[in-house]
Amino acid sequence: MKLRLTLILFLFISNLFAQIDPSLLKRIPKDTVKQLLNMDAMYNRPSLNINKTPIAIGGYLETNWQKLTTDGISEGHQFQARRLSVFMSSAISKRIKFLSEIEYEEGGKEIAIEFASVDVEFHPLVNFRAGIIINPIGAFNQNHDGPKWEFTDRPISATQMLPGTFSNSGAGLFGKKYSGNWMFGYEAYFSGSFDNSIIDNTEGKTFLPSAKENPERFEEINSGEPLFTGKIAVRNSKIGEIGLSHMGGIYNKFTDDGITIDVPRRVNVYAIDFNTTLPKIKTFITGEWAWINVEVPETYTQQFGNKQHGGFLDIVQPVLKRKMLDWENASLNIACRLEYVDWNVGRFNETNGNIGEHLWSIMPAISFRPTSQTVIRLNYRLQKQTDIFGNPPSITDGYSLGISTYF
Amino acid sequence: MKKIFIFFVFCFSLISCETSYVDIPADDEILDGPVDGLSNEELARFLKGDEGFAEVFTGNTGLGSVFVASSCISCHAGDGKGHPFTTLIRFGQIDETGNMFLNQGGPQLQNRAMPGYTPEQIPFGATFAKFTPPANTGLGFLQYLTDADILAMADPDDLNGDGISGVPNWVVLPSYIDPQSAATQGGKYIGRFGKKAAAFNLLHQTVNAYNQDMGITSLYFPIDVYTGEEIDPEITTSKVNDVVFYLKTLKAPVQRNQNDPEVIHGKNLFNQVNCVGCHKSDLTTGYSPITALAFKNFSPYTDLLLHNMGSGLDDGYTEGIAKTYEWKTPALWGLGLSENSQGGQYFLMHDGRAHSIEEAISMHGGEATNSRTAFNNLSQAEKNAVLKFLKSL
Numbered sequence: 001m002k003l004r005l006t007l008i009l010f011l012f013i014s015n016l017f018a019q020i021d022p023s024l025l026k027r028i029p030k031d032t033v034k035q036l037l038n039m040d041a042m043y044n045r046p047s048l049n050i051n052k053t054p055i056a057i058g059g060y061l062e063t064n065w066q067k068l069t070t071d072g073i074s075e076g077h078q079f080q081a082r083r084l085s086v087f088m089s090s091a092i093s094k095r096i097k098f099l100s101e102i103e104y105e106e107g108g109k110e111i112a113i114e115f116a117s118v119d120v121e122f123h124p125l126v127n128f129r130a131g132i133i134i135n136p137i138g139a140f141n142q143n144h145d146g147p148k149w150e151f152t153d154r155p156i157s158a159t160q161m162l163p164g165t166f167s168n169s170g171a172g173l174f175g176k177k178y179s180g181n182w183m184f185g186y187e188a189y190f191s192g193s194f195d196n197s198i199i200d201n202t203e204g205k206t207f208l209p210s211a212k213e214n215p216e217r218f219e220e221i222n223s224g225e226p227l228f229t230g231k232i233a234v235r236n237s238k239i240g241e242i243g244l245s246h247m248g249g250i251y252n253k254f255t256d257d258g259i260t261i262d263v264p265r266r267v268n269v270y271a272i273d274f275n276t277t278l279p280k281i282k283t284f285i286t287g288e289w290a291w292i293n294v295e296v297p298e299t300y301t302q303q304f305g306n307k308q309h310g311g312f313l314d315i316v317q318p319v320l321k322r323k324m325l326d327w328e329n330a331s332l333n334i335a336c337r338l339e340y341v342d343w344n345v346g347r348f349n350e351t352n353g354n355i356g357e358h359l360w361s362i363m364p365a366i367s368f369r370p371t372s373q374t375v376i377r378l379n380y381r382l383q384k385q386t387d388i389f390g391n392p393p394s395i396t397d398g399y400s401l402g403i404s405t406y407f
Numbered sequence: 408m409k410k411i412f413i414f415f416v417f418c419f420s421l422i423s424c425e426t427s428y429v430d431i432p433a434d435d436e437i438l439d440g441p442v443d444g445l446s447n448e449e450l451a452r453f454l455k456g457d458e459g460f461a462e463v464f465t466g467n468t469g470l471g472s473v474f475v476a477s478s479c480i481s482c483h484a485g486d487g488k489g490h491p492f493t494t495l496i497r498f499g500q501i502d503e504t505g506n507m508f509l510n511q512g513g514p515q516l517q518n519r520a521m522p523g524y525t526p527e528q529i530p531f532g533a534t535f536a537k538f539t540p541p542a543n544t545g546l547g548f549l550q551y552l553t554d555a556d557i558l559a560m561a562d563p564d565d566l567n568g569d570g571i572s573g574v575p576n577w578v579v580l581p582s583y584i585d586p587q588s589a590a591t592q593g594g595k596y597i598g599r600f601g602k603k604a605a606a607f608n609l610l611h612q613t614v615n616a617y618n619q620d621m622g623i624t625s626l627y628f629p630i631d632v633y634t635g636e637e638i639d640p641e642i643t644t645s646k647v648n649d650v651v652f653y654l655k656t657l658k659a660p661v662q663r664n665q666n667d668p669e670v671i672h673g674k675n676l677f678n679q680v681n682c683v684g685c686h687k688s689d690l691t692t693g694y695s696p697i698t699a700l701a702f703k704n705f706s707p708y709t710d711l712l713l714h715n716m717g718s719g720l721d722d723g724y725t726e727g728i729a730k731t732y733e734w735k736t737p738a739l740w741g742l743g744l745s746e747n748s749q750g751g752q753y754f755l756m757h758d759g760r761a762h763s764i765e766e767a768i769s770m771h772g773g774e775a776t777n778s779r780t781a782f783n784n785l786s787q788a789e790k791n792a793v794l795k796f797l798k799s800l
Contacts, residue, residue, distance in 0.1 A: 067426040067427075068427075069426065069427035069429060071429065071431065071432060072427070072429055072430050072431030072432065073431060074426070074427065196466070196522065197465075199522070200465045200466045200467075200470075200521070200522070201463075201465055202462075202463045202465060202468075203463070204463040204477060204478060204481065252522060261523055262522060262523040265522075297520075297522045297523075299519065299520050299524075299525065299526045300519060300520065300521070300522055301474075301476075301477065301519045302492065303476075303477060303481060348490075348491070348492050350490075350491040350492050350494065351490075351491050351492070353750060353752070356750065387484055388481070388484075388492070389484055389490045389492070389748070389749065389750035390750045390751060391484055391485065391747055391748055391749075391750055391751070392747055395429045396429075397427050397428060397429050398426050398427055399426050
């Protein structure tokens with residue numbers, strides 16, 4: 001059904017292109033490198049307006065070559081069509097807007113409506129949003145567009161520990177307030193939730209992204225209890241932005257057909273994110289750290305931990321920013337990403353020894369941006385991951401070379 | 408502009424020359440990997456088995472409802488010895504008359520349960536023993552050691568007077584096992600796998616592990632451990648067979664530093680104090696349909712026989728015809744790499760109670776008393792040489 005809808009949508013868009021003079025397409029330029037608040041990421045996307053039609057469309061493509069090696073063994077060279085995202089937005093009226101994002105991952109293997117909401121503004125501080133929303137936990141979940149980042153891979157903590165681009169049916173409020181150099185924003189939504197798979201999955205560890213595999217999640221909440229996600233963020237245009245977010249709710253099915261079959265168990269996630277640009281040297285720093293607490297039955301297995309934490313730190317240093325190879329305002333950057341995830345925080349009941357299952361990674365990068373909306377990036381990753389017992393880590397390293405661009 | 412061009416050329420040439428700076432671990436530093444000499448078809452099947460061995464089961468794919476572990480690999484990290492986290496608990500049998508608690512969940516405790524379910528408890532009055540998972544490497548060599556060779560190592564009446572009187576464990580086979588031309592005694596056959604040598608072959612061992620460790624039913628063993636009822640198979644027969652093939656064709660551990668004079672000296676002392684009386688080193692396989700395993704010399708440092716290990720290791724539980732104080736000689740090959748699969752520590756002896764090789768030696772009693780005493784009488788330098796030899800295995 002999803003595929004059919006998408007095809008119809010594409011045919012519709014293709015027809016629009018076929019029937020109009022391309023010169024009528026009006027690009028709405030956006031500097032996607034420069035951010036407002038992270039929560040503005042959905043609005044701050046480049047798009048094309050088609051003459052006087054009410055719809056603006058856009059999107060981005062991410063593709064790369066990669067050769068990684070784990071413990072000296074490589075699967076060889078890989079070309080990867082990571083994702084194609086298509087945005088559509090529409091100003092239904094001056095204060096009612098529709099935004100959407102449909103994402104095709106791995107050449108269409110996975111197709112998802114990541115975001116499709118109607119926003120109704122009652123007051124700048126009180127906007128109602130309903131539809132398929134992206135839960136605003138941390139910063140990356142909302143601000144995940146490939147062309148914004150200097151790395152071909154998404155942060156592990158933000159996509160595998162926290163579920164990357166985690167969206168659900170839901171509704172809630174958001175708002176912003178500006179005062180001089182200061183900006184304040186908030187978001188609060190109730191939405192679909194997690195399910196039992198977060199502690200019962202083939203990853204063999206507590207894995208929140210498993211809930212994304214549930215095809216029923218846009219129609220049915222497994223526990224019957226909504227997930228709350230809330231975030232507050234403050235930004236000073238001269239200092240930077242800091243955001244605090246929380247996502248929590250009951251994840252397991254504890255009643256069925258009116259019969260209590262289990263005790264309700266909660267998942268709680270807390271995250272802090274920040275970003276800043278150092279004055280003069282223009283170093284851009286962004287990071288995110290999250291803590292996850294999951295109620296796991298005592299009689300289950302400690303393989304599925306009740307605590308996780310981890311995060312990432314990106315440092316991007318522009319080296320050259322000028323006309324290069326006939327591109328106006330091109331830039332050359334060096335960057336580095338540091339990542340850490342502890343998938344299972346705690347001690348074994350049997351030995352009182354520390355539970356392993358942690359990962360760290362360092363990823364230096366070089367990126368070239370012919371325009372702010374297109375990035376060519378070369379990354380090297382060195383990653384170490386231990387198993388649950390803390391045995392000598394498996395070491396992964398290798399290069400990625402990719403391009404990502406808005407269109 | 409030229410500098411930028413040169414910069415990009417430099418970057419591309421960097422990655423075109425070398426894409427990884429991490430070496431493949433040496434063959435003697437890891438336990439996993441296939442035995443030498445497999446054909447391409449056999450290697451492909453080895454890889455399929457490896458995949459099955461790593462498969463993590465979930466509630467949807469049959470895990471539980473009660474279980475000990477969710478995958479083979481969670482008990483045998485890197486195909487090495489296991490950690491106390493996945494220690495098995497067996498209960499309910501005190502002599503050769505059999506397990507009196509089979510109708511109360513025996514012989515194995517499933518001490519974990521899916522959310523919403525209750526794990527098993529050891530029934531009142533049942534004695535029990537804990538079993539730490541063993542290493543998997545070289546198991547095919549042990550399977551294809553002939554019964555005749557095992558019986559030749561047995562000395563039930565200690566006719567050679569060395570104080571060691573190993574006996575095989577004779578076990579009753581489940582109906583899905585075809586013993587072919589195996590030696591038999593009263594309808595029972597020689598067991599060679601497991602702490603008490605209660606499993607006849609790797610199929611027997613694997614089917615039991617799927618059922619008792621993970622709660623996964625198969626065509627071979629379709630009884631659900633939680634309900635005790637026959638249910639549909641939760642794993643395909645071909646996957647079980649592929650995993651068995653994988654276990655058969657895992658390579659034997661490769662000894663390290665075998666030309667080191669101290670290691671050689673340690674080996675001589677190991678023989679001198681007669682550790683080798685049970686931990687036999689020079690064995691040869693018989694016929695095997697897998698050519699790479701047929702008629703091969705190997706050094707597992709076990710005789711696959713049961714030995715009286717003294718009251719200190721008598722947990723009051725047994726299997727087959729073994730006495731509660733009898734244990735199968737564990738293979739010592741791979742011992743030096745145990746720390747790499749047990750989280751940087753040693754958990755030795757049948758239940759992981761020994762935290763060093765020296766402590767494990769000190770726990771040897773019964774038939775091993777003479778060897779333990781002889782080891783204790785060695786000088787510290789000689790003991791160090793023995794330990795170095797054992798760590799080289």
